[in-house]
Structures are given as C-alpha cells and as structure tokens.
Amino acid sequence: MGKPQVVLGVSGGIAAYKACELLRRFTESGHDVRVVPTASALHFVGEATWSALSGNPVSTEVWESVHEVPHVRIGQGADLVVVAPATADVLAKAAHGLADDLLTNTLLTARCPVVFVPAMHTEMWEHAATQENVATLRRRGAIVLEPAVGRLTGVDTGKGRLPEPAEIFEACRRVLLRGPRALETDLAGRHVVISAGGTREPLDPVRYLGNRSSGKQGYALARTALARGARVTLVSANTGLADPAGADVVRVGTAVQLREAVLKAASDADVVVMAAAVADFRPARYAEGKIKKKDGEEPAPVELVRNPDVLAELSAERPHPAQIVVGFAAETDDVLANGRAKLARKGCDLLVVNEVGDHKAFGSEENEAVVLGADGTETAVPYGPKEALAEQVWDLVAARLS
Structure with missing residues (x-):
C-alpha cells in the first residue's frame, strides 16, 4: 500500500509560514504531500521552500504541465485535502464553486475529505458573509475548523489565529484514520460540549483536593468529534x-x-459529554x-461539603428534550454494578464505565470501558487507544441523534 496522498493548499495570509511546520509533520510521518499555494501565498513563502520541503513540484496555475491535467488529477488522487491557512477569499471561492487557480480547481475535483483551517482577522471571521460561507461548506460535508484565539498581526488579538500546526496535524490524522467513513461527517451541524480533566478544590493558597485525571480521554473525544464535523466546546x-x-x-x-x-455552553448543544x-x-x-504545621499538634480535620452534581443536573434540566x-463513571470495584446504579441515578442517556487505579485509565494513552445505555444496551470497548473509545462513543451518540 502506497503512502497516503495529501494535498496541502496554502492561501495568502501571514500564517502561511506555519504551514511549513504542518508540511514537515506530514512528510516525516510518511505522507506524500503536494503543496498547492495560491499566487498570493507565494508572497509569504516562496515556491522553492514548498518544493524542497515536500519533494514534489509546486505550481499555482492550471496552465503548467497541461498534458498532466493537474487541475483534475491532483484532486482526484488525494486521500485528503487540507487548506491551511484558509483565508476569507478562499473560503468564499470554495463555497461558491469558483475555480480561477490550481487550488480552487483542486477543491472542485477532490472526492476525498476536505479540511479548511481558517486564519484571518477577527472582524473578517465574524463577518456575516464569511459565516455563511463556512456554514455552506460544512453543510456540504467539508470540515471547517474554528480558528484559535490569540495574537494576530500587529498588536491585534482575537479569534482568527491559525491553530498550532501540531494540533492541525492531529486533526488531519484523525480524519485520515477514519478512512472512507471520513466522508460521513455525521456530526456536521451539531454542537457538542465536552468536559475534560480533573477539578481542584482549594484548601489554602498552595494546597487543593484533586484527582489524577489527565484529560486525555476528553481531548480524544474532542478531536474525534471535530474530525466528524462537529462544532466543539471543550471545558x-x-x-x-x-x-x-x-x-x-x-x-x-x-x-x-x-x-x-x-x-x-450546553444551552444550545445537541450533545453534552461529561468526561x-x-x-x-x-x-x-x-x-x-x-x-x-505546628510542632506537637495534629492538624485540624478538614470538613468537606458536597459539590453540585453536574451530570444529574444536566440530565434533569435539558434545554430541549432531544x-x-x-x-x-470511574470505578475501582464492582464496576458494572456500580455503573448501572449510577446510570439509573444520574438519568443520562449513555454512561461510559471504566475501571481506574494504578496504571489504569488515568494518565494513560489507552483505555477500555463498557458503555451502558438508558435503553438497556451494553457496548464493550476492548483495551486500546483512547481515540478508539472516543469513536465508539460518537458512533452510539450519532445513532441516537439520527
């Protein structure tokens, strides 16, 4: 089996230099990458750089190597097309089917998953025209990632920053791993809210009561939902x-x-996952x-009070019945029995039950669990990457959404 074929589209924004790092991650992980920049992108990073880093020829025009029909062949042969950065101009052209250069022609001919990673000033991102174009692309099955919040050009700060290349690569890797299923963006148009990590309850300015949760499972759920087209709020x-x-x-x-x-965040969410x-x-x-600490004295007992039961509250007070x-549920003994009791007590639709302890779940890259359904179903997920468990959870959620 040959290398996965990736087309990296680069449009003309200051964040184009970050695409060099994204390209490096693709090539070093065994992908064959064809870079297709716009003419304006070459004002930021030159053709020689893209060609040297990718090991493939670079062109912006449909009139070069015409006998190879590049405006059709590049998109036809791709396993993934990712446009990073995607400017407001490219998003508009893609949404309206315009094809005036090699990149926009490639977007029209691609039959593989397409990921857009927008980067622009906050005002441009928030403009109604851009938002309508993004909605159109998502409705057609493209994955349009939300831009990050942070420093933009000059002294400006806000939403519109290109996410870090390492995280863009992880998003694209997730899409590629889904294979043919990646075209089924079954969470497109859905807003999902995911909580991750472990809370800390302060005792004094330097001490707290906490737990060993790393947040890795919640983050795997977030990345997988993004790869399936969802809009994700991660708490x-x-x-x-x-x-x-x-x-x-x-x-x-x-x-x-x-x-x-x-x-x-849950006020307009289709799904809430309390990981x-x-x-x-x-x-x-x-x-x-x-x-x-006082010499000769034992410490005073720490009196505890209950925290709110967020999962039970969410289940009981949903903003809409759908x-x-x-x-x-992290359990240390009688895992399934305790899980079934918790499912009945909390009133949620699905409960992911896993055993925790030394070298189990917390901090690990792997997990195993049983997903209990309020309808009496039980789905066992064998030991494996946390992303595999995340995929199974979203499969069960998607079936209930439909």
Missing part, C-alpha cells in the same frame, strides 16, 4: 494539554466553575493563608 479543567485545533476551549479550575461553564473527573466534595472553609447527555 478543560487543569489539564496542561494543547488546545485541539478547531475547538473552543474554556478553562476552569473548580467543580463550581466547571458547572457554570458547562451549563452555559471530566469532577470532585464530589470541597473543603467547607478556605484558609486565606497557608495552613501551618439533547443527549453522556456521563463517565
């Missing part, structure tokens, strides 16, 4: 992980903060100064 609690390309990330610390962020490890209790009192709520 992240103390993870330290890089933002998945295309996700709107809301950072929180405590269970109360997580509840507020999730309920706000975060939310603390059941928090200290009843917060010490304004560091609690001191919203699907998925919970996670």
Whole structure:
C-alpha cells in the first residue's frame, strides 16, 4: 500500500509560514504531500521552500504541465485535502464553486475529505458573509475548523489565529484514520460540549483536593468529534494539554466553575459529554493563608461539603428534550454494578464505565470501558487507544441523534 496522498493548499495570509511546520509533520510521518499555494501565498513563502520541503513540484496555475491535467488529477488522487491557512477569499471561492487557480480547481475535483483551517482577522471571521460561507461548506460535508484565539498581526488579538500546526496535524490524522467513513461527517451541524480533566478544590493558597485525571480521554473525544464535523466546546479543567485545533476551549479550575461553564455552553448543544473527573466534595472553609504545621499538634480535620452534581443536573434540566447527555463513571470495584446504579441515578442517556487505579485509565494513552445505555444496551470497548473509545462513543451518540 502506497503512502497516503495529501494535498496541502496554502492561501495568502501571514500564517502561511506555519504551514511549513504542518508540511514537515506530514512528510516525516510518511505522507506524500503536494503543496498547492495560491499566487498570493507565494508572497509569504516562496515556491522553492514548498518544493524542497515536500519533494514534489509546486505550481499555482492550471496552465503548467497541461498534458498532466493537474487541475483534475491532483484532486482526484488525494486521500485528503487540507487548506491551511484558509483565508476569507478562499473560503468564499470554495463555497461558491469558483475555480480561477490550481487550488480552487483542486477543491472542485477532490472526492476525498476536505479540511479548511481558517486564519484571518477577527472582524473578517465574524463577518456575516464569511459565516455563511463556512456554514455552506460544512453543510456540504467539508470540515471547517474554528480558528484559535490569540495574537494576530500587529498588536491585534482575537479569534482568527491559525491553530498550532501540531494540533492541525492531529486533526488531519484523525480524519485520515477514519478512512472512507471520513466522508460521513455525521456530526456536521451539531454542537457538542465536552468536559475534560480533573477539578481542584482549594484548601489554602498552595494546597487543593484533586484527582489524577489527565484529560486525555476528553481531548480524544474532542478531536474525534471535530474530525466528524462537529462544532466543539471543550471545558478543560487543569489539564496542561494543547488546545485541539478547531475547538473552543474554556478553562476552569473548580467543580463550581466547571458547572457554570458547562451549563452555559450546553444551552444550545445537541450533545453534552461529561468526561471530566469532577470532585464530589470541597473543603467547607478556605484558609486565606497557608495552613501551618505546628510542632506537637495534629492538624485540624478538614470538613468537606458536597459539590453540585453536574451530570444529574444536566440530565434533569435539558434545554430541549432531544439533547443527549453522556456521563463517565470511574470505578475501582464492582464496576458494572456500580455503573448501572449510577446510570439509573444520574438519568443520562449513555454512561461510559471504566475501571481506574494504578496504571489504569488515568494518565494513560489507552483505555477500555463498557458503555451502558438508558435503553438497556451494553457496548464493550476492548483495551486500546483512547481515540478508539472516543469513536465508539460518537458512533452510539450519532445513532441516537439520527
């Protein structure tokens, strides 16, 4: 089997230089990449750079090597087309089927998954015309990632920054791994909210009650949902992980903060997945100064109070009856029995039950679980990458959405 064929479209924005790093990640991981820049992109990064990094010829015009019919053949032979950065101009042309250069011709002839990674000033991204073009592309099955928030050109800051190349590559890798299923963007047009990580409940300015959740499973759920076309809001609690390309990330610390962020985001969500490890209790009192150790004295007991039960609240107070709520249950014994009891108690549609402990689930790249359904179904997911579990969860969600 030959190398996966990737077309990297580069349009004329200042973020074009970041595409060099994306190209390097593709080539070093065994992909054959054909770079198709727009004429304006060459003002930022020259043809020689693209050719040297990819090992393939570079052209912007349909009139070069006409006997090879490049405006048709490049798109026909691709396993993936990714446009990064995608300017407002290219998004508009793609949405309206215009084809005035090699890149836009390639987009019209491609029958593989197409990923657009927009980058532009905030005002351009938020303009009604751009938003309508994005909606059109998504409706047709293209994956359009949300831009990141951060420093733009000059002194401007806002939404419109190109996500980090490493995360763009991860998004594209996820699409390629789905194979033919990648054309089935079964979450397109859906807003999904995912919580990830572990909450921390402050005891004093330097100490907290926490847990060992790394957030990796929640982030795998986010990346997989993005690859299936969803708009993703990721509520992240103390993870330290890089933002998945295309996700709107809301950072929180405590269970109360997580509840507020999730309920706000869930108001228009089709699906809410509570993958975060939310603390059941928090200290009843917060010490304004560091609690001191006193010679000859035992520490005072730490009184705890209950935190809000966010999963139960989400299940009971859905903004619309079609919203699907998925919970996670980390158990150390009687895993399935405790999971079934929790499913009945919480009232969610699906509950992902997994055993945790030393070298199990927390911090690992792998996981195994049983997904319990409120309809009595049980789906076992064998030990494997957390992305595989994420795919299975979204398969079950997609079936219920349809």
